[in-house]
Amino acid sequence: MSTWQSVCQLDDLQPDSGVCALVSGLQIALFYMPQESMVFAISNYDPIGQANVLSRGIIGDINGQIVVASPLYKQHYNLNTGVCLEDEAISLPVYRIRIEHGYVQISVKE
Amino acid sequence: MNIKKTLVVIGNGMVGQHFLVNLVNNPIKEDYNIITFCEEPRAAYDRVHLSAFFSGKTAEDLSLVEPGFFEQHGITIYMGDKAAKICRDSKTVTSEKGHSIRYDKLVLATGSFPFVPPVPGHDRAQCLVYRTIEDLEAMQAAAKTGKVGVVVGGGLLGLEAANALKDLGLQTHVVEFAPRLMAVQLDDAGGAMLRTKIEALGVVVHTGKNTSLITDGEQCVNKMCFADGEELETDIVLFSAGIRPRDDIARDCALEVGPRGGIVINNQCQTSDPNIYAIGECALWNGMIYGLVAPGYAMARTVVADLAGNEASFTGADMSTKLKLMGVDVASIGDAHAKTPGALVYTYQNGDTAVYKRLVVSQDKKHLLGAVLVGDASGYGTLLQYCLNGIELPENPDALILPSRSDESVGLGPDALPASAQICSCYDVTKGEICKAIDAGCTTLDGLKSETKAATGCGGCAALLKSVLNSELSKQGYEVNTDICEHFAYTRQDLYTLIRVEEIKTFADLLARHGKGKGCEICKPTIGSILASCWNDYILKTEHTPLQDTNDTYLANMQKDGTYSVVPRIAGGEISPDMLIALGQVGKKYKLYTKITGGQRVDLFGARVDQLPPIWKELIDAGFESGHAYGKSLRTVKSCVGSTWCRYGVDDSVGLAIELENRYKGLRSPHKIKFAVSGCTRECAEAQGKDVGIIATENGWNLYVCGNGGMKPRHADLFATGLDKATLIQYIDRFLSFYVRSADRLQRTSVWMENMEGGLDYLKSVVIEDKLGLCEQLEQQMQTVIDTYQCEWKTTIEDESKLKRFRHFVNSEQTDDNVVFVEERGQIRPADEQERKHFKLVEVA
Structure with a gap:
């Protein structure tokens, strides 16, 4: 059963940076690394700063983990697992994401 | 009992x-x-x-x-x-x-x-001494109306006092009875060298002068008459002819x-x-x-x-001294005058750099008895240790004062000192005590100072203390890692040099050549800032955008709820009623919370990302431009109203503030930079709490640098006095360029200067005396930034592709429902958690 939804075109993503998409009422941060041909989708809500801002964070890698740093208080979240590097008890929802025929598709159901 | x-x-x-x-x-x-x-x-x-x-x-x-x-x-x-x-x-x-x-x-x-010679007229008005804070206040008061100051006494304290008069902006003279300056500590040649150096700073030195009378002056308050018939007019006479x-x-x-x-x-x-x-x-x-x-x-x-009943005795003390007089290093150790029978003397003199050094050595050439250093006292610590600890001299003692022509160091490494060696003579701290503190976990210079008190008296042993610390730390296997992050094994200063020298224009290029991994939120903004400082590209060019912190990406300041604040530039705090109305209209239209900032401008809060471009469109149409409040860059040049309106104003502080703000606006730097200009010494603009502060005086502009407010306030240091505008701007160009080039990331000018070896004097030598031969380059680099300035908001609203980013959702026109405002004192503010829950309930119902 396909739960994939197209949310925008690949061109709408910001290279080496993030945008936010509204998918089934959820705010999802989408990150795109063109060099590595990688896309990531995690919740846009920063539980520490309590604001929908993670798509506006800087992305990079820390000890081999691909992360986004919250623009509010700079905690790092692993883009593959959603786990906060500074406090492993905190973990963000991570969503499946793929590129199909130039469209960015998200699956919000497990 | x-x-x-x-x-x-x-x-x-x-x-x-x-x-x-x-x-x-x-x-x-x-x-x-x-x-x-x-x-x-x-x-x-x-x-x-x-x-x-x-x-x-x-x-x-x-x-x-x-x-x-x-x-x-x-x-x-x-x-x-x-x-x-x-x-x-x-x-x-x-x-x-x-x-x-x-x-x-x-x-x-x-x-x-203070000894005041019983010269007739010594008790006239403005004949002062230099001993207490009250004396200093009297000097300050007298300097307000006077133009000329004379110090009687060319000893250590006299020269200190002369420096004070010079700092007060007075034309300064030193009158000494003996045939040379610092007669107690220096020999003739050393005294002559010191004189050359001090005269080069604009202080007039008169030696071999015996004051016979002080009487009414014609141009000045006082006139000094000397035994040789000469006269000198002066407003202030400061006696510093020894103590009793x-x-x-x-x-x-x-x-x-x-x-x-x-x-x-x-x-x-x-x-x-x-x-x-x-x-x-x-x-x-x-x-x-x-x-x-x-x-x-x-x-x-x-x-x-x-x-306490302990056996103790005072058996004399070492009179060695090292100090900086008007920026000139002077040191004297032990038997400087070679009075010990049979003593041998070595001297080194360099007329070009005005350096003089003299060693006094025992007859058998084994021990150092004394030394004199003028112009370069870097060898003081080593020589003092030789002298105090009786350490045997190397075969050719003159190597200790000759300039080293190779990498070979003749200095006495800290390892050569016995544990009993006294490092700090003010607080009697030995090397052994310092090592003990390091062993106990004190691994920073500041920590060591507060733990042992070493180097907190006269400060003369600070360099030696640091080398003891470094040597002990490296023995314990410590390595201080100064890499900026895991992606670049370089300091910010290294990265700046690489980018300049190799003319690197993008992060990707720098990463490929000198880094590893993908970068992070430390190195990306740092390198984005250096690239902007060097090449001044539009910061939202596609290749630069991912490097910017969110504030720079959206050219606004993110607040706690994810909304932004908007700060247009109001140079010097000067704004016309029409502009103020325009600002008010924008605030009203977009229902923004409006507050006056400490930097004399207006901050508009609560703008959503999608509102930023239309807000700026209106502001730019009204004649505003970006205030760079979001950047690590020049913020504001605060000013008082100055001589245009103020009864006390000495010069046009507002005019200068506007000119400076427009000159340096947009300069990306290691941290934010704040300026202020005061129109007189009442200092209403609080310039002495800023990175760059300028105060108008009768004699020109006085420049202060490296002040700070905030978490760790620091009073700015007086950098140069009586400047005309051209020189002032030249010094600021150089100062800022040098800061941009050499500071660490997020290091304000105050900390930058405090961590600089040589501190304020070194900074002066680079910026004023061009010690590093860099000044032309520094000025050029600043000129490039000035010539390539653009209002980032104007560029952005004119470029459709850049505006794409300014919406909350990439796939919807909706806004963030987590952003909720309530009203307080007639304006909006972000709702707190309780209020937000309530709001959502209401909305659902």
Whole structure:
């Protein structure tokens, strides 16, 4: 059963940076690394700063983990697992994401 | 019953206070009620660094007494009350205000007074001395109306005082009776070299001059007449012709005093009455008065030990000194005049760089007896250790003063010093004690200073302390990692150099050449900032956008709820009513919370990302441009209203502020930069709390640098005085370029300067004297930034592709429902958690 939804075109993503998409009422941060041909989708809500801002964070890698740093208080979240590097008890929802025929598709159901 | 004895200390100067501090740290304090008389209206302060008062330090900054010290240790202090009389029969001290205290033990720490030669007219108006903070205040007051100042006395203190007069903007002269400057410490050639250096700074030196009369001047308040018939007009006469011990109170109670003054003491610092001690500059030991603080401190410690019943004696002190006089390094060690029989002398003189060095060596060439250094005192620490510890000299002792032509170092490494070697003579701290503190976990210079007190007196041993620390740390296998992050094994300064030299224009290129991994939120903005400082591209160019912090990406300041604030530039804080109305209209239209900032502009809060472009469109149409409040860049140049309107204004501070703000706007730097310009010394713009502060004086602009407000306030340092506008701007160009080039990331100018080896003097040598030969380049680099300025908001709203980013959702026109405002005092504010829950319930219902 396909739960994939197209949310925008690949061109709408910001290279080496993030945008936010509204998918089934959820705010999802989408990150795109063109060099590595990688896309990531995690919740846009920063539980520490309590604001929908993670798509506006800087992305990079820390000890081999691909992360986004919250623009509010700079905690790092692993883009593959959603786990906060500074406090492993905190973990963000991570969503499946793929590129199909130039469209960015998200699956919000497990 | 154990009744406490009473100990009275007369005098709360540096030595008196040092005595009290040592006493309360000794168990013997329990035996005594401690009472002290302090004639001045304030407790002990740092007289050694008195001239710092004119470069911005306050009386509080100079204080040597921790807040609450007297209360905490149960010490009674009679402030502003002079001890007038001692009655040895009844063992009582009586003060001018009538306090009469019976003592068991008495310590005299009355200090000294400045010697004023009995020249006719010495007591005329504006004939001053240089000893107390009140004296400095009198100098300051006199300098307000005067133009010329003369210091009588070319010794150590006299030159310090001359520096103070120069800092006050006066045309400064030094008049010395002896044929050379610093006659006690220097020989003829050293004195001559010092004179050359000081005259190059614009101070006129007159040696071999005997003042015979001070009388009415024609152009100035006073006129000095010399024995040789010459005359000198001056407004201020400052006597600094040596000190005399204050021994009146001892004479009056028939304690033994020396034929030329001074209270005679033995090796335990006892006077001729064993219950009375004398310490510091009032005491005469072995026919000598010590006019330095370190021997006074040693005497104070001796007395504490003696009171505690420990064996201790004062057996003279090393009179070596190192200091910086008007930016000139001067040092004198031991037998500088080669009075020891058979002593050999080596001298090195370089007329080009004005450096003079002289070594005095024992007949067998094995030991260093003394030395004189002028113009370059970097060898002081090493030479002093040779001299004090009797370390055997190398085969060719002259190698110690000859400039090294190779990498071979002739310095005495810290490892060569015995544990007993005294590193800090002010606080008598040995190398052994320092190593012990390092072993116990003290691994920073600051930590070591507060733990051991080393280098907190005159500061002359700071470099040696640092090398001991570094050597011990490296022995323990510590390695200080200065890499900016895991992606670049470089400091910010290294990265700046790489980008400049290799003309690197993008992060990707730098990463490929010198880094690894993908980067992070540390290196990306840092490199984005360096690229902007060097090449000044539009920061939202596709290749630069991912490097920027969110504030730079959206050209606005993110607030706690994810909305942004908007700050247009209001240069110098000057704004027309129409512009103010336009600003108000935008605020009203978009329902923004509006607040006046500390930098004299207006901040509009609560804008969503999608509102930023239309808000800026309206602002730009009204004539505003970006205020760069979001960037690590120049923020504002605050100003007072200046001479245009103010009754007291000396120059047009607003005009200058606007010009400077427009000159440096958009400059990306390691951290934010704040300026201010005051139109007179009343300093209404608070320029001395800014990175760059400018104050108008009758003689031109005075430039202050490296001040800071915020978490760790720092008073700015006076950098240059009496500047015309062209020179002022030239210095600021160089200063800012040098800061951008060499500071660490997120390092404000204050910390940058404090961590710089050589500090303010080094900075002056780079910016004013062009020591590194960099100035032309620094000015050029600044000019490039100025020439390529653009309003980032104007560029952005004119570029459709850049506006794509300014929406909350990439796939919807909806806005963030988590952003909720409530009203307070007639404006919006973000809802708190409780209010937000309530709001959502209401909305659902």
